[in-house]
Amino acid sequence: MPRNALWKSIAQSLTGDIASGRYGPGDKLPTEAEMAARFGVNRHTVRRALQDMSEKGLVHTRRGSGAFVASKPTDYPIGRRVRFHQNLRAAGRMPAKEVLAVETRSADAREADALALEPGAAVHVYEGLSLADGQPIALFRSVFPADRLPGLPEALRAHKSVTRALEMCGVHDYTRQSTRLTAKLASPTQALLLRISDGAPILRTISVSLAPDNRPVEYGHTWFAGDRVTLTVEP
Amino acid sequence: MPRNALWKSIAQSLTGDIASGRYGPGDKLPTEAEMAARFGVNRHTVRRALQDMSEKGLVHTRRGSGAFVASKPTDYPIGRRVRFHQNLRAAGRMPAKEVLAVETRSADAREADALALEPGAAVHVYEGLSLADGQPIALFRSVFPADRLPGLPEALRAHKSVTRALEMCGVHDYTRQSTRLTAKLASPTQALLLRISDGAPILRTISVSLAPDNRPVEYGHTWFAGDRVTLTVEP
DNA sequence: CCTCATTTGTGCGTATGTATC
DNA sequence: AGATACATACGCACAAATGAG
Numbered sequence: 245m246p247r248n249a250l251w252k253s254i255a256q257s258l259t260g261d262i263a264s265g266r267y268g269p270g271d272k273l274p275t276e277a278e279m280a281a282r283f284g285v286n287r288h289t290v291r292r293a294l295q296d297m298s299e300k301g302l303v304h305t306r307r308g309s310g311a312f313v314a315s316k317p318t319d320y321p322i323g324r325r326v327r328f329h330q331n332l333r334a335a336g337r338m339p340a341k342e343v344l345a346v347e348t349r350s351a352d353a354r355e356a357d358a359l360a361l362e363p364g365a366a367v368h369v370y371e372g373l374s375l376a377d378g379q380p381i382a383l384f385r386s387v388f389p390a391d392r393l394p395g396l397p398e399a400l401r402a403h404k405s406v407t408r409a410l411e412m413c414g415v416h417d418y419t420r421q422s423t424r425l426t427a428k429l430a431s432p433t434q435a436l437l438l439r440i441s442d443g444a445p446i447l448r449t450i451s452v453s454l455a456p457d458n459r460p461v462e463y464g465h466t467w468f469a470g471d472r473v474t475l476t477v478e479p
Numbered sequence: 480m481p482r483n484a485l486w487k488s489i490a491q492s493l494t495g496d497i498a499s500g501r502y503g504p505g506d507k508l509p510t511e512a513e514m515a516a517r518f519g520v521n522r523h524t525v526r527r528a529l530q531d532m533s534e535k536g537l538v539h540t541r542r543g544s545g546a547f548v549a550s551k552p553t554d555y556p557i558g559r560r561v562r563f564h565q566n567l568r569a570a571g572r573m574p575a576k577e578v579l580a581v582e583t584r585s586a587d588a589r590e591a592d593a594l595a596l597e598p599g600a601a602v603h604v605y606e607g608l609s610l611a612d613g614q615p616i617a618l619f620r621s622v623f624p625a626d627r628l629p630g631l632p633e634a635l636r637a638h639k640s641v642t643r644a645l646e647m648c649g650v651h652d653y654t655r656q657s658t659r660l661t662a663k664l665a666s667p668t669q670a671l672l673l674r675i676s677d678g679a680p681i682l683r684t685i686s687v688s689l690a691p692d693n694r695p696v697e698y699g700h701t702w703f704a705g706d707r708v709t710l711t712v713e714p
Numbered sequence: 715c716c717t718c719a720t721t722t723g724t725g726c727g728t729a730t731g732t733a734t735c
Numbered sequence: 736a737g738a739t740a741c742a743t744a745c746g747c748a749c750a751a752a753t754g755a756g
Contacts, residue, residue: 249723249724249725250724250725251724251725275739275740275741276740276741277739277740285725285726286725286726286727287726288724288725288726288727289724289725289726291741291742292724292725305741305742306733306734306740306741307732307733307734307740307741307742308732308733308734308735308739308740308741308742309733309734309735309740309741310734310740310741311741484742484743484744485743485744486743486744510720510721510722511721511722512720512721520744520745521744521745521746522745522746523743523744523745523746524743524744524745526722526723527743527744540722540723541721541722541752541753542721542722542723542751542752542753543720543721543722543723543751543752543753543754544720544721544722544752544753544754545721545722545753546722
């Protein structure tokens with residue numbers, strides 16, 4: 245009798261293939277039927293192994309398409325200064341941002357509270373996707389007070405970088421006041437954008453950043469692909 | 480046809496029963512066979528629902544025994560000051576600690592490096608279990624430099640609280656220098672102690688705390704039951 | 715200490731639905 | 736539109752752990 249469950253051995257074998265580079269990030273694994281034949285087990289047993297690996301973030305599956313190797317985790321520091329580009333460059337990775345939306349609207353109660361604004365005040369909203377080496381790392385939504393930052397939308401569209409755009413608007417520095425960490429599950433939309441499995445673990449952070457005058461300038465939500473990121477806290 | 484998968488409906492139904500208080504923390508759910516009969520589905524379908532809920536941390540199962548409702552999540556702040564008792568009291572919960580081991584031995588390379596000691600220097604090691612309202616929250620292992628804290632083991636055995644024990648040894652304050660966050664899977668031993676499922680998600684933190692003279696006094700590992708804790712970062 | 719019914723864990727076979735290509 | 740591939744669901748059988756007696 246297998247001391248370990250059969251599906252665990254298969255998961256271990258496939259994990260080894262990924263670790264050894266036999267299958268690289270983005271590669272498609274053989275079909276379940278093929279693997280079942282290769283390992284000499286029922287297709288359900290292969291599925292159980294793939295499910296386990298999917299939960300651990302090693303692969304993700306798409307119905308009708310196949311199972312694909314996920315990308316490697318990325319270290320990501322959370323501290324007083326959170327700078328996406330700097331952080332990833334320091335880690336030797338190629339950062340990029342994809343703009344999903346830049347708009348101006350009135351703040352909801354939560355946003356107004358976080359930014360110390362009157363309810364209904366105008367805010368700029370910046371939504372996008374952060375990538376490293378072409379792999380999606382995180383979804384973000386940043387909310388800024390519009391009255392103090394009139395030219396921000398144009399600056400964001402021009403540079404994508406929050407740090408640079410704020411600088412163009414006269415905010416030459418900003419530090420993080422607080423970060424709240426919660427584990428969530430990916431919604432279908434999030435999973436699609438982050439290229440992970442539906443229901444995969446998501447690390448959600450909610451943060452408030454302050455300008456040098458100690459007034460809040462950014463209220464941010466970030467949804468990290470849980471298995472691609474390790475957060476480090478340096479107060 | 481059910482637009483949603485059958486097992487999802489069942490998971491939703493059971494989740495509702497838990498949310499409404501029909502099943503409380505620690506309660507045993509009906510057996511898989513019973514639920515299969517009650518819902519009019521195959522036992523596998525109930526199992527798929529329970530598996531989903533187990534992944535989300537709502538229940539945990541024990542072979543030969545049954546499925547049990549897990550306890551509620553706990554907020555837990557990580558910042559300059561990490562004080563277990565104070566934190567939980569502020570959250571209106573009853574803190575407790577269970578001592579697993581207090582010993583003195585020589586430091587390994589990693590510990591010596593973190594505490595700025597010579598390799599092989601003597602360290603006190605404190606291992607235990609943190610509980611809130613009787614529910615296990617975290618496993619911890621704290622390592623202290625023995626030369627500067629001769630009476631620490633006795634103080635720890637007397638008070639359990641790290642804050643108090645350090646105070647008795649002349650360290651009247653300490654602040655956290657750094658925290659690293661990683662997601663892990665529970666080992667069988669950890670799962671048993673934390674009363675979670677084997678392989679459940681664990682939030683592991685590795686931290687270094689400094690005394691007022693800026694010398695490191697504590698090198699800590701903490702394994703949080705991932706589904707019972709939310710971490711908040713306040714630099 | 716051992717036995718034994720109960721309960722969860724694993725695995726196979728089969729069938730059908732549904733998204734993708 | 737058709738073939739392919741993953742997703743869901745049922746039924747059966749046995750293994751392994753638990754817990755009562």
